[in-house]
Amino acid sequence: MIGSTPHDPGGRAAFSRGAFRAFANPSFKWHWGSTLASFSGMQMQAIAVGILAWEMSGSYAVVGAVQAAFAIPMAVLALPGGALVDRMEKRRVVAASQAVLGIFGAATAVLIQADLITIALLFIGGLVQGAMFSVNGPARMALLTEMVEPEELASAIAMQTIAMNSTRVIAPGIAGLLIAFVSVEGAYYVTALLYALTVWSILQVPRSLGHIDRVRAPLLTDIRAGIRHVASDQMLRSLMLSGLAVALFIMPYQVMLPGFADGLGRSELYGAMVAVSGLGGLAGSFGVAAIAEHPRKPYVQFLLGLASGGALVGLGLLSQPFGVGGAFLALLMVGAASTGYMTLNQTMIMTVSAPQFRGRVMSISMLTFSAMPLMALPLGVLADAIGGAGAFVAQGSIVAAAILLLALANRRHTFAPPHSVAVDSRIAE
DSSP states (O other), X not given: OOOOOOSSTTOHHHHHHHHHGGGGSHHHHHHHHHHHHHHHHHHHHHHHHHHHHHHHHOOHXXXXXXXXXXXXXXXXXXXXXXXXXXXXXXXXXXXXHHHHHHHHHHHHHHXXXXXXXXXXXXHXXXXXXXXXXXXXXXXXXXXXXXXXXXXXXXXXXXXXXXXXXXXXXXXXXXXXXXXXXXXXXXHHHHHHHHHHHHHHHHTTSOOOOTTTTOOOOOHHHHHHHHHHHHHTOHHHHHHHHHXXXXXXXXXXXXXXXXXXXXXXXXXXXXHHHHHHHHHHHHHHHHHHHHTTTOTTHHHHHHHHXXXXXXXXXXXXXXXXXXXXXXXXXXXXXXHHHHHHHHHHHHHHHHHHSOGGGHHHHHHHHHHHHHHHHHXXXXXXXXXXXXXXXXXXXXXXXXXXXXXXXXXXXXHHHHSOOTTOTTSOTTSOO
């Protein structure tokens, strides 16, 4: 895992410098603005498509199927998408994928106005969005690692996460206002404009160069090489597995929040619960940014992993005696701990990975995101059997146990003192 930082270990000045140091890089500012616009569009479109699918069908199953369409191409295309990203100019990949999403958003708005939209077309839209994200996600992250200095990487990834989490808090509300006071197609037109802004912003970033010196090989060979790179590296394996545990058993908790809120007798608070979780995520992102130069990131990640599981257990337990107040406190903790954990996880994965493999490594990591919607069904079955609170306790316990076992299996890196020779030198500054 992450190595030691020999200079200024743990000082407050180092923390404040590390938090926002990536913004000293002009290219990163454009990249960050592009991320903010892109994820705002994605969050707004998710609200619009959910409302539109419900209005057209009146079926929870149909709404779920339309929303889950996003995950299908990601599961199929993530690995080849990462291999393609490693052999292409990454700025163009990001710009092209975002342009396709913008065009599709505008076309959907036109179809709604013409009263030609159908559930099948909404499902196809989800497939297109998932396909574009299969290349956009790895390309965006790999481009980020090329444009910032190694000592800026933790700050840069944390700030990217802040941009994404801020859209979870703000963009759904804007989408709701647009739909309520303008129209559903108005929300789609705004998302198209946001994607256009994304393209313009990312084109201000210098071209990536990491693909130029690569020896070209068949695509399948590149995919196998990326899998071998992860499988043969103990540190990468541990980081991937620990990220998978949190992604599968913590992140899908939001799927159960509507029923959980209803169980508390306050179904109207579902939106507020999502917002509170998002605020926690923002706090966790800022916290990780503040420890960008911390010498013991693996140990901090371990503590955040345990806190993620514990907070989800708390969501199940605190809501019983303390009602909505207890649930809100636990949700704030879940958002902060899980987001902080995943941000550190991504930072260390990108730092440990060899530069020529970063697109493929990111695509393997993204497979966890495609698996998240698939976990909603078994977790929903579990919640139906033992209740939402009981399911949260079970999920949190599983995550805490998995994090502890992985840390013990890789204790040399997790618990090593800051200046121990046992720390991997690939990440030492």
